[in-house]
Structures are given as C-alpha cells and as structure tokens.
Amino acid sequence: MTSNESTKITFGILTVSDSCSQGKAEDKSGPNLAALITKGIIHNGEVVLQECVPDEKDHIKRVLEKWTDNENVDVILTTGGTGFSFRDVTPEATREVIHRETSGMTIAMFKKSLDITPLAMLSRAISGIRYNTLIINLPGSTKGSQECLESVAVSLPHAAALLSDRIVQVKSTHQLLQSNMGNCPGHKRQHTHHDEHHHHHHHENTKVDPTRVARRARESPYPLIDVATAQKIVLEHAEILGTEMLTYVEALDRVLAEDVFAKDPLPPFPASIKDGYAVLASDGAGKRQVLGTSVAGVKPEDQVGLQPGECLRINTGAPVPAGADCVVQVEDTKLIQEADDGKTEVEIEILLPPKVGQDIRPIGSDMSQGQLVLPRGCVVSSSDLGLLATAGVTSVLVYKFPVVSILSTGNEIQEPGRPLETGCIRDSNKITLLSLVKEHGFSALDLGIARDDPQSVLMKLKEALACSDMVVTTGGVSMGEKDLLKEVLVADLGAVIHFGRVKMKPGKPTTFATCIFEGKKKLVLGLPGNPVSATVTSHLYLLPAMRKMSGYASPFGTVIKATTDEDIVLDPRPEYHRAVLTWLPDSPVPKAVSTGNQISSRLLSLLSANCLMILPGRTEKLQVLPARTQVDALIIARL
Numbered sequence: 192m193t194s195n196e197s198t199k200i201t202f203g204i205l206t207v208s209d210s211c212s213q214g215k216a217e218d219k220s221g222p223n224l225a226a227l228i229t230k231g232i233i234h235n236g237e238v239v240l241q242e243c244v245p246d247e248k249d250h251i252k253r254v255l256e257k258w259t260d261n262e263n264v265d266v267i268l269t270t271g272g273t274g275f276s277f278r279d280v281t282p283e284a285t286r287e288v289i290h291r292e293t294s295g296m297t298i299a300m301f302k303k304s305l306d307i308t309p310l311a312m313l314s315r316a317i318s319g320i321r322y323n324t325l326i327i328n329l330p331g332s333t334k335g336s337q338e339c340l341e342s343v344a345v346s347l348p349h350a351a352a353l354l355s356d357r358i359v360q361v362k363s364t365h366q367l368l369q370s371n372m373g374n375c376p377g378h379k380r381q382h383t384h385h386d387e388h389h390h391h392h393h394h395e396n397t398k399v400d401p402t403r404v405a406r407r408a409r410e411s412p413y414p415l416i417d418v419a420t421a422q423k424i425v426l427e428h429a430e431i432l433g434t435e436m437l438t439y440v441e442a443l444d445r446v447l448a449e450d451v452f453a454k455d456p457l458p459p460f461p462a463s464i465k466d467g468y469a470v471l472a473s474d475g476a477g478k479r480q481v482l483g484t485s486v487a488g489v490k491p492e493d494q495v496g497l498q499p500g501e502c503l504r505i506n507t508g509a510p511v512p513a514g515a516d517c518v519v520q521v522e523d524t525k526l527i528q529e530a531d532d533g534k535t536e537v538e539i540e541i542l543l544p545p546k547v548g549q550d551i552r553p554i555g556s557d558m559s560q561g562q563l564v565l566p567r568g569c570v571v572s573s574s575d576l577g578l579l580a581t582a583g584v585t586s587v588l589v590y591k592f593p594v595v596s597i598l599s600t601g602n603e604i605q606e607p608g609r610p611l612e613t614g615c616i617r618d619s620n621k622i623t624l625l626s627l628v629k630e631h632g633f634s635a636l637d638l639g640i641a642r643d644d645p646q647s648v649l650m651k652l653k654e655a656l657a658c659s660d661m662v663v664t665t666g667g668v669s670m671g672e673k674d675l676l677k678e679v680l681v682a683d684l685g686a687v688i689h690f691g692r693v694k695m696k697p698g699k700p701t702t703f704a705t706c707i708f709e710g711k712k713k714l715v716l717g718l719p720g721n722p723v724s725a726t727v728t729s730h731l732y733l734l735p736a737m738r739k740m741s742g743y744a745s746p747f748g749t750v751i752k753a754t755t756d757e758d759i760v761l762d763p764r765p766e767y768h769r770a771v772l773t774w775l776p777d778s779p780v781p782k783a784v785s786t787g788n789q790i791s792s793r794l795l796s797l798l799s800a801n802c803l804m805i806l807p808g809r810t811e812k813l814q815v816l817p818a819r820t821q822v823d824a825l826i827i828a829r830l
C-alpha cells in the first residue's frame with residue numbers, strides 16, 4: 192500500500208491583525224507557520240496562499256470564501272483575532288463560512304495549549320469545514336500558533352485526504368458516467384492502509400448510497416420539448432421586476448418605462464444654418480451696410496435690430512437677430528468696402544436675391560417643446576442619450592435590470608489563471624457568460640463554483656438566490672450520478688422544474704425552474720456544462736429572458752437569411768450550427784461558412800462565429816442539407 196505520496200496538501204495562511212495589515216507591526220506568526228510547513232511539519236504540505244487582513248469580519252470571510260470556493264485550497268490556517276478583545280472576530284467570521292465544525296481539532300489544540308498555560312482558556316478559536324476545505328483558527332502569537340499547529344499536524348494529512356478523497360471518489364463516479372469522458376489517470380488514487388476506514392467514511396460522508404446508482408433512471412423523466420416551447424416557457428416567467436428613476440446619463444442600454452417629452456425646443460431661437468449675413472429678404476440682391484457680427488452663443492436680446500439696407504455678419508448656429516428674416520451664405524456675397532483696420536467690413540453686396548426663411552432653422556424646427564422624443568419601450572442608445580440631453584430631460588423612468596448570478600458546477604472545474612490540478616480543467620463557462628451578458632448591455636454576478644455534492648450545490652444555490660432574481664448555472668444537468676441540480680432544486684428548494692430537456696443540439700439537457708426563495712419568485716436556468724452548449728443556450732434562453740425582464744418589446748435576437756456554404760449532414764435534433772457570415776458582392780443574402788467540428792466541448796467552434804445556422808432535425812427524406820440552401824441564421828456577435 193503506498194501512502195498518499197503523490198498528494199500534496201495545499202495550505203492558505205491568513206494572518207488576522209489590524210496592526211500587521213496596517214504595516215504597524217511585523218507579521219511573525221504567519222511566516223513562521225509557512226516555514227514550519229515548508230520544513231515538512233505536515234507530510235507533503237505546501238503553502239500556496241498567504242495574506243494578512245485587518246480584524247474585520249467581512250474581510251476575513253471574503254478571503255476564507257475565496258480561498259475555499261475559488262482557490263480550492265485544502266487547509267486554511269488563520270492566526271490572530273481569537274481573543275477577548277473587541278476587535279477579535281476571527282472565530283465569528285469562521286463560524287459564518289464553515290458548513291460543519293471540526294471540534295476534534297479544536298479540542299486537540301486546547302488540550303495541548305492548556306497543558307502549557309491556563310491562559311489558553313482565553314482563546315475562542317474554532318475550526319471547521321467549508322465544502323472540501325478545513326479552516327483552523329490558531330492564536331496570534333508565534334509560539335502559541337506553532338504549538339497549536341504541532342498539536343494537529345499528525346492528523347492533518349488524514350483529514351485533508353478524507354475531504355479531498357470525496358472529490359476523487361465522486362470524480363471517478365462522475366467520470367464513469369460521463370461516457371464521453373473515459374477514465375482519467377488523475378483520478379486513480381491508491382488508498383492508504385486505512386482502506387476500510389476510508390470506505391466507511393465515504394459511505395457516511397458522500398451521502399450517495401450505492402443503491403442509488405443502480406436505481407438511477409436509465410431514461411430521463413423529462414420530456415424532450417422543442418426550442419420554441421422552451422423559450423415560451425422561460426419568457427412566461429421572465430417578468431418585469433419594476434421600474435426605477437435613473438439620471439439620463441445612466442440610461443444607456445436601459446428600456447424606457449414611460450414616454451419622454453422635450454422640455455425645451457430645439458433650436459430655442461431662430462438659428463443660422465450658414466456663415467454669412469442676416470438680411471431682410473425684402474431688400475433683395477444689392478448693397479448692405481454691415482452693422483456688426485452675431486456670433487453663436489450671444490443672447491438674442493443682446494442682438495441689435497436690423498433696418499432696411501442693413502445686414503449683420505452671422506455664424507452658423509448663431510441666433511438670427513430680430514428683424515432679419517433670412518441668411519445669405521458668405522459665398523453669395525461680395526465685399527465692397529472695409530474700414531482702415533483692414534478687417535472690419537463696412538459694406539457688402541448680396542449677389543442673389545434671398546428668400547424669406549432661407550438658411551434659418553426656426554425655433555423648435557428640430558424638436559418642438561413638449562414633443563414626444565423617445566417612446567416607452569425604447570432601448571436607449573447613445574444617440575438617444577443625446578436626444579435626452581437635448582430635450583432637457585435630466586432623469587428617466589426605466590425598467591429595472593434583473594440581477595443575474597452565474598454559477599459553475601463540477602469537481603473537475605477550477606478557477607482559471609492557476610496551474611492545472613490533477614484531473615481538473617479550467618472554468619471557461621463563467622467568464623464566457625459573464626462577458627456575454629456584458630456584450631449585450633447587461634451585467635451579472637460571479638458566484639464561483641459549486642462542488643458535486645448536494646450540500647455544496649444547495650449552499651451555492653441559496654447564496655445565488657439570495658442575491659439575484661435569476662440564477663444561471665452550467666453543468667450538472669445531464670444523466671450523471673453527480674448531476675444534482677434538478678434533485679437539489681426540487682428536494683431542497685421546492686422548485687418547479689418547467690423543463691429538463693430540449694430537442695436541440697447543442698443544449699439538450701437545458702433545465703429551467705422557478706422557486707420561491709425568501710418570499711420572492713426566482714428563476715433558475717440550468718445550462719449544460721459543455722462550454723459550447725452553455726454559450727449557445729445563453730443566446731437562446733438567457734439573453735431573451737434578461738431582455739424580457741428588462742422591458743424589451745422583442746426579447747429575441749436578430750435572425751437573418753443566409754445560404755449554407757457546403758453540404759451539411761443533419762443531426763436528429765435541430766442544430767444551432769456555429770458559422771461565419773460573409774457577404775459576397777453578387778448576392779444580397781450572405782453565405783454562412785461553418786466553423787468546423789461542432790462537438791459541444793470545443794469552444795474553438797465559436798471562434799469568430801457571428802451566427803448560429805438554425806438547421807432542421809434530420810428526417811427520413813432529408814438527411815443532408817445541400818450547399819446553397821437558404822437557412823435562418825441567428826446573429827450572435829457584432830457584425
């Protein structure tokens with residue numbers, strides 16, 4: 192039996208201290224703990240994270256949650272903030288993030304510390320498990336924290352193995368069931384000599400009784416419904432959440448909840464369209480005395496009046512002076528006489544007889560006072576903002592945006608930006624979806640990664656439901672043993688699953704549910720885990736739902752006609768085939784060129800794709816769609 196030689200145990204060390212975080216004191220116990228671990232106090236221990244935070248509960252919680260949920264570290268040691276002083280809140284922060292206490296660890300530390308000094312009684316340290324991470328409070332002093340670490344060191348490898356082993360156990364089940372995944376060498380881990388002990392632990396800890404695999408449905412209980420029906424169902428529940436007043440500057444991409452009218456006319460005065468001279472049309476062509484200049488921005492009442500035979504130089508946009516009823520552009524005039532200073536004009540000649548109203552924009556000719564400027568339901572664009580500004584509208588009533596949270600699931604998923612851990616892949620779905628909604632004028636919250644165990648999925652779902660109107664998850668909705676979303680939704684959240692499978696490719700296991708959480712109706716969109724499926728189904732269900740909830744009159748994306756570029760073998764399910772639209776000079780209908788291998792795990796099939804060709808499902812009489820067939824194409828990117 193080999194020991195779990197190959198497994199390292201990753202540590203995060205969090206020093207909690209106002210003075211250290213403010214640089215007023217040097218953190219000694221944190222580095223000392225790191226040194227002990229590096230020297231091997233824990234077999235295969237490795238410090239991967241180290242930070243110092245003030246004695247602020249929320250700050251401590253944030254780091255503990257981040258290190259657990261995103262960094263997936265095995266053990267977190269906090270040092271400091273466990274005493275009686277008012278600022279000591281590490282135990283409170285820890286208690287709020289752990290799911291289950293590990294009192295054995297705490298007692299072991301106290302036992303040893305109390306043997307050394309009765310003052311150990313003044314520590315309020317606790318320890319516990321959050322998902323698969325063990326969090327242990329150590330005292331702030333270098334000596335005290337070292338003694339406590341030494342007292343638990345002997346059992347840490349075992350504790351960490353039990354927690355992480357659950358992952359291996361689940362992962363191998365998970366892998367087994369995802370038939371297309373095969374067996375990944377990363378998961379074959381030799382159990383230590385506690386084998387029977389481990390299995391014992393597995394049984395009680397993984398809450399997956401072996402019979403369940405056998406009982407597991409061989410067929411999904413959810414009927415395959417078509418895309419249009421699925422979209423209709425989602426939109427029925429995607430209701431407007433209310434309205435809010437925004438300053439006009441914040442209104443970009445929002446939908447107006449009421450008509451907007453012009454407060455002021457444009458132009459507010461008769462404005463010249465040209466650089467030239469303001470004149471009386473009745474004077475006809477011929478000489479004029481130049482009175483002076485009317486420039487843009489001068490108040491009309493400061494303008495001198497105009498008598499017959501007189502004219503006033505005027506700039507584009509300047510108010511036309513009282514009396515003048517037309518403007519002649521300077522190109523249609525000739526200079527007759529100018530003053531000794533060689534620049535002030537005295538007399539000019541109008542070469543063409545001017546017409547009344549010529550080159551003048553009358554008051555309100557662009558926008559009259561009280562006129563309807565933007566109708567209710569309009570999605571405010573950049574030029575609409577200009578109109579709001581012009582109309583003197585300072586704030587507008589818009590529909591509220593839905594708060595949407597995005598949650599990845601899966602034991603094999605790790606946060607991007609870190610070296611790959613054995614048997615893991617990086618989360619691409621979350622960043623894809625977060626930026627996809629942003630591309631379409633919305634925003635969403637990143638709720639991290641849920642692990643493949645019921646309690647982790649439930650905790651994460653609750654967290655997401657508490658802070659958003661719609662929760663979007665990816666993964667865990669197909670037929671696998673660890674595809675827990677539907678089960679947790681129904682069993683633990685009393686949700687109604689409106690559909691659990693859609694006849695489409697990719698995107699078959701797309702799931703949609705609603706539930707009442709803290710008295711409010713919430714939507715849960717369970718997208719498939721395959722990256723392409725998650726992205727394609729976002730275009731078909733997520734964006735339309737967000738648009739509908741934001742007040743869009745037409746929530747669906749734009750569909751145009753395109754012609755296929757080559758023969759395409761049809762799938763039994765209607766396919767949303769990634770393609771690149773290219774317009775050719777001789778045909779108004781663009782060509783849609785496929786991006787190649789469409790397997791739904793291959794994000795590259797979305798590379799430069801700007802549309803999804805909507806292909807019919809295969810039938811007896813139609814197996815292959817010939818080239819140059821006209822199909823619908825859903826636009827999915829800025830053209």
Ligand SMILES: Nc1nc2c(c(=O)[nH]1)N[C@H]1C(S)=C(S)[C@@H](COP(=O)(O)OP(=O)(O)OC[C@H]3O[C@@H](n4cnc5c(N)ncnc54)[C@H](O)[C@@H]3O)O[C@H]1N2
Nearest residue numbers: 599617618619620666667668669670674699719720721724
């Ligand atoms: N027996 C059956 N197995 C499967 C069926 C079926 O009908 N019968 N459907 C297949 C189809 S179609 C799809 S789509 C997938 C969807 O499965 P899940 O939604 O349960 O997704 P997972 O199993 O969790 O993961 C699928 C795949 O995607 C990877 N993944 C998951 N999350 C992420 C992420 N955030 N970033 C990147 N990659 C992710 C995961 O590693 C898996 O490879 O089910 C088929 N199986």
Ligand code: MOO
Nearest residue numbers: 697698699724791
């Ligand atoms: O439905 Mo899946 O997304 O085809 O692979």
Ligand SMILES: [Mg+2]
Nearest residue numbers: 667669671674
């Ligand atoms: Mg699955």
